[in-house]
Amino acid sequence: MVKVVFIIDSLRRHVTQRFLAHLVRGLHDLGYEQSVITLNSASFPNIEQALFSAGCAITRIGKYSLLLGGFGWWRLVVALKQLKPEAVMTMLDFADTLGRPAARLAGCRALVTSIRARNLAKPSWQRWFDRKTISWADKVVFNSRHIVSYGCQNEGVRNEQVVVIPNGVEDLRTRTGALRSQYRQQLGLPPETLLFGSVAGLNRQKNLALLLRAAKKLPAHWPWRILLVGDGPERARLLALGQGLGLSDRLILLGERDDVEGWLAAMDIFVHTAKFEGMPNAVMEAMAMGLPVVASAVDGTRELIEDGVSGYLLPPGDVDAFAERIHGLIEDPEAAHRLGERAHHKVLERFGLSRMIQAYDHLFRSLVTPESA
Structure with a gap:
């Protein structure tokens, strides 16, 4: 012992x-x-x-x-x-x-x-x-x-x-089906609403303001929402930014939650905008859930994701690049599904x-x- x-x-x-x-x-x-x-x-x-x-x-x-x-x-x-x-x-x-x-x-x-x-x-x-x-x-x-x-x-x-x-990370996708409907119902989302977002501390390192600015570039007539799970010193600033960008009715800030798995299951796309990282558990969990991931090409995310194969790696801080990739995944759900499948396989094979x-x-x-x- x-x-x-x-x-x-x-x-x-x-x-x-x-x-x-x-x-x-x-x-x-x-x-x-x-x-x-x-x-x-x-x-x-x-x-x-x-x-x-x-x-x-x-x-x-x-x-x-x-x-x-x-x-x-x-x-x-x-x-x-x-x-x-x-x-x-x-x-x-x-x-x-x-x-x-x-x-x-x-x-x-x-x-x-x-x-x-x-x-x-x-x-x-x-x-x-x-x-x-x-x-x-x-x-x-x-x-x-x-x-x-x-x-x-x-x-x-x-x-x-x-x-x-x-x-x-453990395999999270085995419980996706039941959790997805349960947690989307908690948000009152109709089936056609596309949900993308992140699980992260609301701090400057995570750079979540970039996600809001990228979302602003998406077509307004599409039924999408942004979900942020986490809390931190940037919460008030993000709320104010969302209001300034006209996203108040699309932005959902849940605060800190212990049932992260359920909220990941509710999402369609996971977005990670951090300026720097070690090995981001939130990205690993999203991949283990089978979600397509759009992430900053920093530190540990480059080990987790093969760009264009098991996710997308983008220059940190590039609003237009994030908007373009999110837009593409919304437009092509089959491509998003394939990306999520490959992400799921890779993360469990290499990072079980x-x-x-x-x-x-x-x-x-x-x-x-x-x-x-």
Whole structure:
């Protein structure tokens, strides 16, 4: 049995938290003993329940202000000493910054940290500190090979620390039929209405204003709607932009939801407009649902999608290109169906959930029992 502790910023209903729930469930089936330490008390019941159902204990440290004041950080060290894990893995910004020194001070045998995207929004003090502590990690997991060079050049990762483990996804299309009608009924959509949109945090990185501007270029007489699932600091700005573009009656902002699978099933086209990414789980889930995907050609999306074969990759920020591709898929539903079929096949063949679980199992076992590497 391998004993692992995961340190994460919070248990909110975001992509990394869903990834963690999948990972914990998979490792539980392989006999792991696991705990999660969350730095912020904010959490979502469904994420917690998924962890509890896999036999995973949860320790809450407190608010970030306490951590930065020192008291909370010491509680993190004490918690690690009490749990006595063989391996610790940190994920997300503050967990990386605070978890690395805590794990080493607590005497943990193996430390794994992760870089899941180009962390361009970090303040300068945090970037400096993270460069100083990255060498304390035994391994650094990247979820996309396209961000390895960023990690080495900007965060001080050494080549021998690099491990690339793409995110994994399960087949979601088996439940599409029943979910599609159920969730479209919740929106009051007639069968002929075409629904396109995205599942994403409403922040500047995701660049969802581009989607609204592209939609404005579509024929107004067509029965289409835009669905955005997620929340964030850009919500008010997107609502105002939608109103300014005359899209208020076509724009649906659902906020954060835990039933993402159902809303994906309700869509006809998935659009991903991010300026940068690691390995975007939302795109993977859309492909696993069999949706045609139109996405920015950035970082991990270039690993997921073969342009023109299993989706469309477009220059980031190109409103006209996005409008043209969405227009084409609406006009040719048979082509959209073929694109979705190929996307479904590719993502399950190359990025199945079992592959991800096996890769993490190999990583942890190689660190705590080196002779098994």
